Amino acid sequence: MNFLKWLSSKGNKLTKQEKDPELDQTIDSLLDQMKASKDFIHFVHNKGSNNMYCFYFKSLVDSEIIHRDILPYVSDEITSLEEIKANVPIEKIEITTDIKKIQNQLLTGSFLIKMSERSEEVVLITAELKQSREVSIPEVEFSVVGPKESFVESIDTNINLIRKRLPIPELRLDEFQVGKLSKTKVAIFSIEGITNKENLNTVIQRIQDLEIDTINDSSYIAQLISDNRNSPFPQIIDTERPDRLASVLAEGKVGIIVDGAPHALIAPTTLVEFFSAFEDYFLNWITASFFRLIRLFSVMFSIMVTxxxxxxxxxxxxxxxxxxxxxxxxxxxxxxxxxxxEAIFLELAIELLREAGARLPTKVGQTIGIVGGIVIGTASVEAGLTSNVLLIMVALAALASFTTPVYKMSNTIRLIRFPFLFMAHLWGLLGVAICFCFILGHLLRLTSLGRPFLEPLYPPRIQDLKDAFIRLPLSFQSKRPVELQTEDTMRFNSKKAKEKKEIDE
Amino acid sequence: MTRSICILFFLIVVLSSCVNKEILDDVRIATAVGFELAENEELKVTAVVPNYMPDKTITNEVATETARINKEAREKLDRTKSRPYVSGKIEVLVYSKEISEKGLMPYIDSYFRDPTVGSKIFLTVTDSDIQGLLQYQYGTRDNGMYISDMIEHNINVGSLPTTNFHDFLNSYYAEGKDPFLPLIRQIDNEIKIIGNALFKDDKLVGEIPEDKLFTFKSLMDRKTSQDSITIEMDKEKYAFLHKIKSNRTFKFDNVEKTKEFTININIEGLIHEYSGGKIDKKMAEEITKKTKEQITSQAEEMIKTFQELETDPLGLGEHVRSHTKNWDSKKWYETYPNLNVTVNTKVKLTETGIIE
Known part of the structure; x- marks a missing residue:
């Protein structure tokens, strides 16, 4: 731990004193700087008496908007920027002299008009080119029944997917920019009157305090705002399902969406939540509970069997x-x-195949990898390197670890098997017990946004067990989880929900 | 955190070879051990080890050594083998009659001292030559497993009362109770349960022949099921009664004064075979009566023998002790031989088969 501190502090000393390069810039120097890029277009638009100077990045601006909605309305009668603002039929038009704003707007797809060569005042017309992938079916969290839409890389599409599912004015959206270079938009969802203010503020504060140059995916944010960054256990769930995000928002959790990332983040969360697939809510509660128990068993099996x-x-x-x-x-x-x-040999063989399978271009690669694993395993049994009983166990353990619905958690399960293995070799079952105590101690100390990670188990909250190892019927889920400390604890009236209304009543 | 990790690392380095490894295929796993007396009062120990062959058959590997005490013999055996013997999977201990008559405890000692030996293993007594008995391969497995399975199924669905290492020690140490062990014998390449050996403390004093095992089991265990008896009817006709369930209760009041002790046995059973043909209501009553007579007389006779031998395998004393204040064992042992034990048997035939 001290070593880590030393490493990071040493890194800090080496960085130069930061200075803001935008401070002593004028609009001309900014535009000159941009002109160095080939895709920065500048031309003089002259219709009649007035010359108008236009600037934009052709790669960021929708040319259709320019030709259809901007240029036809900028005619010869226009003499001032205010008139442009009044004439052009686009709602986001701004007149400013702020260099920082001008730079930001140009770089996010605005059309800039100056009335004269020397003028400091410009008008910025938003003409953003929106390019994103179509909403497609979820691939990581696929479910046989239920909605088949998943988040995409565009933050606006993702917000739209959530707003559609929660059409209420209380759905609050806070937006921040993170990353000195990437200026990534990060949106935080919460529902006013439900979400605990403390949870929301913690997330906002942690995101505002982030000091990083680029954010390429939501998993960066997940790593950076986790309570314990040195834990192999993920403390924030990522999901690609808008239905899951909408439903946990209704439960009182905080959702985080990052521009350019097809995964949303959910916090705070608990350990058992990592083993519940969202499909559990689509099935009847008996079947869902059964599969949940099987999943929990398979996790224990996967870690313990070798x-x-x-x-x-x-x-x-x-x-x-x-x-x-x-x-x-x-x-x-x-x-x-x-x-x-023998065990390490086989475990490593399986890990290699999994890793190789994950790097192969298609999902077929993964299947082939596993099949290849069985073939290699059989060959190593025949060659007398490993016993076939162990081969079966390792293969089953690998299969069992795949049942974990959250990918990050299944990676963790892959990892924590190895300390158990070494301790088992050193001290036998005693070693396994010691290792288990260490993991349990670690889990007990973990928190997610300051809320206990092992929650319905420790601290014991009987009420939250309704949706932990087994999932009770929906009519039993009338209260929001105690763990989240929501402002409004009632989801709906459980008495009314349990009433069975006859049709002719 | 840092400190605990340092401590763990330290422990791993320092203690990594402190535990004795016993890798499964690097040890000789004994499944049965036999004890008999050799000449000049030495102990002859025979150990059975299953030898798992590459073609998945199991052969029975037997080694014999004489020594003064058990562990010395094991140490001597280890010196002749490629892998050391371990005793954690012992299923059966076989003792010769001579040893049993001398007293078993010195020969059991090393096993209940050893935490790896289970308390559910079986102890048996044999009057055959032990080396010969353990040498012959009876089934497709080694003899330890074979004998253990044989005894186990005879306890579950046969006429052997519940017995194992734990029960033996319990009866031995309990006041007012004496142990018994199954008696086995090798008869022409077969191994057979031929009855029960009765002990007074740890010394063999008598036997129960196999035709009385049914009655003995009914007397011994509080609740039994699934065993059978052949009832001799008159004129060389026999009925085969299968017991569905039975229970046994003790009744006594102020035994030391009245010297009266009552044992009630309720048996519920059905007829599996009858060599006399049709069974009508009268016949069924007849069978019931005969069964009752046979069991009662056998039981009373058996208890007489126990009293003569001054052994108490049924644990009457133990039972009285648990119901009496200030129980005095000395006094009880004076009373026991003169105790007047009555056996009441009730038999109920629930079914006689579907022959019309």
Missing amino acids: PLYVAVLTYHYELIPKDLLGILVTSRREIPLPPIL
């Missing part, structure tokens, strides 16, 4: 049931490696 194998085979042969003894001994008979090396 360490237990190593621990039992190295230290605790007494634990093996007598009918299993023969199978295990026969499969290990010809293997020259001790259980730990």
Whole structure:
């Protein structure tokens, strides 16, 4: 930890004293600077008596707007900037002398008009070129039933997707610019009267305080505003489903959307939420609860099965049931490696395949990777490098880790298996227990926006268990989670929801 | 955080070889151990180890050594083998009759001292030559597993009362209760349960033959099910009664004065086979009566034997102790041989089969 501090402090000393380059700029020097770029267009528009000087980036401005909505209205009668503002049928027109504003507007797609060569005052007409991918089906959080739209890279489209789902005036949107170079727009969603002010302010404060040059994705923000940045456990959920974001906003959470990122962030969150897929809410509560339990079991299985194998085979042969003894001994008979090396060999093989599969261009690559894994595994069993019992276990553990709905969490599960494995080799089941205590201690200390990460379990909140390991029917979900400390705790009237109305009543 | 990580790292470095590794395929996992007396009062220990062959068959590997005490024999055996013996998977301990008559405790000691040995393993007594008994391959597995499975299924659905290492030690240490163990014998390449061996403390004093096992189990266990008895009817006709369930209760009041003790056995069963043909209502009553007579007489006779041998496998003393204030074991042992034990048996036939 001290080493990390030393590293970062050393880095700070090396940076030069910052200075704002825009301070001593004039509008001419700014325009000259921009003229160096080939895509910066400047021409003199003269119709009749007046010369008008026009400037814009052709790569940022929609030329159709210029030709249809701007130039035809800038005719010879016009003598002042105010008249332009009055004539041009575009709602976002500004007259300013502020260099900083002019620079920002030009760089986000505005059309600039000056009345004379030397004038300081300019008019800025917004003619932004909006280019974004079509809203497509979610790929990471795919669900068989339910809505099939996912966020795209454009922040406006994403905001639109949320506004459509929550058409209420209370839906509040705070927008900030983050990144010295990238000037990335970051929008924070909350619902007034529901979202806890403290949570919202924490997010706003952390985002305002960010000191970074570029933000390329929402995951940057997620890493930077997490409570504990050194934890392998993600403390903020990212989702690509607008329906999920809308539903958690209604629960009282804070949503963060970043321009250029097709993933929104949700905070605060708890550990169990990482194991609930949004599809759980589309299914009947019994089926949904069953699959949730299977998912939780598979997580435990995925983390524990190889360490237990190593621990039992190295230290605790007494634990093996007598009918299993023969199978295990026969499969290990010809293997020259001790259980730990055998397990690490197979685990690494699977990790390699997963990593290679993720880098392959298509999703097919992943499937081929796993199939390849089984083939390599079978070959290594035949060559006598690993036992086939372990091969089955490792393959099942890999499969089980895929059931985690949030990708970041499944990466964490992949990682924390290894400390367990080493401890199992060192001290057997005792080592596994010690390692488990460390992980549990770490989880207990974790917070998400200052709210406890292990929430319905510790501190125990019986009420929040309604949507943790099992998902009770929707009519039981009438109260917002205690964890979020919402201003309005009631979602709807549970009595009315439970009433069954007959049709002829 | 930094400190705890440093401590952990330190522990890993310092303690990494403190735990003794016993990798599954680098040890010789004994499944059965037999004890008999060799000449000049030495102990002859026979260990059975399953040998898992590459073609997935299991062969029975047996090694014998004589020594003064058990662990010395193991140490001697280790010196002859490529991998060391471990005792964590022992399923059966077999003792010869001579040893049992001398007293079992010195030969059990090393096993209940060892935390890796389970308390659910089986102890047995045999009158066959132990090396020969353990040498022969009976099933497709090693003999430890074979004998253990044999005893286990005879406890579950046969006529062997519940018995294991824990029960043995419990009966041994309890006041007013004596242990018993299953008695096995090798008969022409077969291994067979031939009855129960009765102990007084840890010394063998008597036997229960196999045809009385049904009654013994009904007397021993508070609730039993799933075992069978052949009832001898008159004129060489036999009925085969399958017990569905039975329960046994003790009744006594102020035993030391009255010397009266009552055992009630309720048996519910059905007829699986009858060599006399059709069973009508009268016949069924007849069978019920005969069964009752047979069990009652066997039981009373058995308890007489127990009293003569001054052994108490049923744990009557233990039962009385748990219901009496200021129970005196000395006094009880004086009372026990003269105790007047009555057995009341109730038999109920629920079914006689579908033959019309």
